[in-house]
Amino acid sequence: MARKSPSSNSLQVRQLSCERDGRVLFAGLDFELGAGQALQVEGANGAGKTTLLRTLIGSAGDFTGEIAWNERAFPAALPDLRAHLLYIGHGAGVRRGLTPLENLAWYGAGRGEAMRALEQVDLFGFEDSLCHQLSAGQNRRVALARLFLPGAPPLWILDEPLAALDVAGVSALQGQMACHLSRGGSILFTSHQPLALAGLRTLNLSEYATEEPEPLAEEGTDVFA
Amino acid sequence: MQFQFDSLAAFLHMDGHGTFVWAAYGVTFLTLTALALQPRLQRRRLKRELERQQRIEARRRSVETRRTREAEPA
Amino acid sequence: MAWQWFHRLGSPRWFYQKTSAWMPWLALASLLLIGAGSIWGLGFAPEDAKQGNSYRIIYIHVPAAFLALAGYYIMAISGAIGLIWKMKLSFVVMRAAAPIGAVLTFIALFTGAVWGKPTWGTYWVWDARITSMLILLFLYIGVIALSRAFSREQVADKACALLALVGTVNIPIIYKSVDWWFTLHQPATIKFTEKSSIDPSMFYPLLTMVIGFYCLYAWTLIAHTREKILQREWRTSWVQQLMGGESATESKAG
């Protein structure tokens, strides 16, 4: 599985502002995520954490400002970013009708790699049972098993990855994240729990929220964004 | 070009087809006027909605000012 | 200059102010044209040799049928502009055009049915034109139902725009297949609104009515769009000013 050297990948965000249902969630957001860096996005519920992540992967439509991947701006750079992206959103992305092994094969993993990955997320013995028989927590761990596959893509964008994990699971995930960073990968994730990762930067989205929902703009929204 | 019917009654009767013709014209113009007046109704509903919004805003702001005033002397 | 105009067209406030001036003239024009056309058609145009006076319904049936179909294309085109250039204003125009088009299709169907009674003795005739018009009504109802189903306006706009585009691609196919189906089961009676060479004395009132209906359509579409703009932009200061100002004048006048 040849892959471009991960060290060169970088995601830059300049003066990003996202709007949802006519309300500006945050504005003037700037940050950069280079190789080997991790960024934790915090903020109150409704501050737009999920909207930020979905905007970065191109699922959410309208934003103002600039997002660049390897110095190429969106939307031209979007396909390239997606080719190097591993995204785990609220929905686990695990198909209920398949077994964990088949799900991981669906994501391009060999049988042996998948078995080892499932072991590390404490799903040993559940490899061949159908996912709709597993609990929601177990299904999320099947999704997280994708992080333990050897050929995982360099850029990880994870929405609340620690939600369904017990203490052992959290430490295993922390270890895997650290290993990914050491190999030059980059991680952007949202979480309420603090995570002990070397060089972890945090970003509080509430600081970028517009103070109080004052009317959008004198001129009205310039819709021709 | 001159008026086709000799009297108003004949005009209404239209040798038997009058009911159909006037029914068609009546319903058409009724629906069209209803369609044309609809924006005016929506405008009135929006104004009531805005006033209700401003009243809620005003009440919320007054509650906040009262709460901050109570907090200060403590 | 054209590009700049197109860009400014995107701002709802600019559209609202610009159209305030046009509205009275457009309303006047449509009232005059429709008034004159119907009086002309009802009273002064000669009656039809075969159908007698019942054919006078043509002066509202044909314009309504024209606009019902044209209205769908107008809705689909404004939806497409919204999807391609992400212009919210054109989405608003699309959402306003849907109910207007549906009402016009209903009028076309109703007047067609009432016209069918004296001509064929039954209200409903499975004629090619009328059947295609019925399917067009279902297409409109589909778009309106979809627009009501979403909680978020932005998603509803895009979904309706896409459905309208899919509908536009299918309309010619539907019309042709219904025509084929009608000729297959051709009853012995004459075709409903055949394009027989209509002589001038009937053509001019019809032309006046068609132009009048187009003006009325434009006026109604702009009026509905303006209302929807106010509903969507109620948070902005220019709308609250406008509404505030209006209630002030009303309270003064009331």
Add this chain to the structure above:
Amino acid sequence: MSSLEQPVLDYTPRARNVAGFVALLRSELLLALRRSADIANPLLFFVTVLALLPLGVGPEPDLLARLAPGMIWVVALLATLLSQESLFRGDFEDGSLEQLALAPQPLYFAVLAKVSVHWLVTGLPLALLSPLLGMMLNLPSGGYLSLFLSLLLGTASLSLIGAVGAALTVGLRRAGLLLALIVMPLYVPVLIFGTGAVQAAVDGYAYGPQLAILAALLAGGTALAPLAAAGAIRISLDN
């Protein structure tokens, strides 16, 4: 069919679209075969409704013979519509539809794979079962082959058009009725030429042209419908 060897969301730049499509087709088929209820429901609906027809209109053979082509086709259309809603719903709820939308392979192939499996699981069995229903409704002997062929081609177009409706309403909760409302007008041409083919065969005329038009509708649908459905999926995901 034990397990999937071929990776579906292959991240290496060399991911070939066709390989992705074949792997997706296989995983969809695997999923569909495991949900056997989804296969049986449309067929049971098809048989029971057509069995009710004589109870409704009376058992006279010549009346049933006149009604048979149209009724079989209308009920087949309703049966496909019935099973259309679940096309994307399962994947939408567990998040794999979003993963498909993010995959390097274009969404067109994912939709095409899903629709082909949906056709294999509902359209094909309906077409295979239709001669049996034809006998039940006293369909004249000339019409059986054209019934089978027209349903074979027609149900594929119905699945494709229905996929657009399913994609538009996947984000909504009770979308069954809305889906029917949206796609019903779009089904009209397929229904007209489908029943036309069977009627022509029954009356002893050549039904080749009708089948040709059905095939043309299918070709147009295969090219355009997945694109519209892919666009609709991206819109619904943003809900």
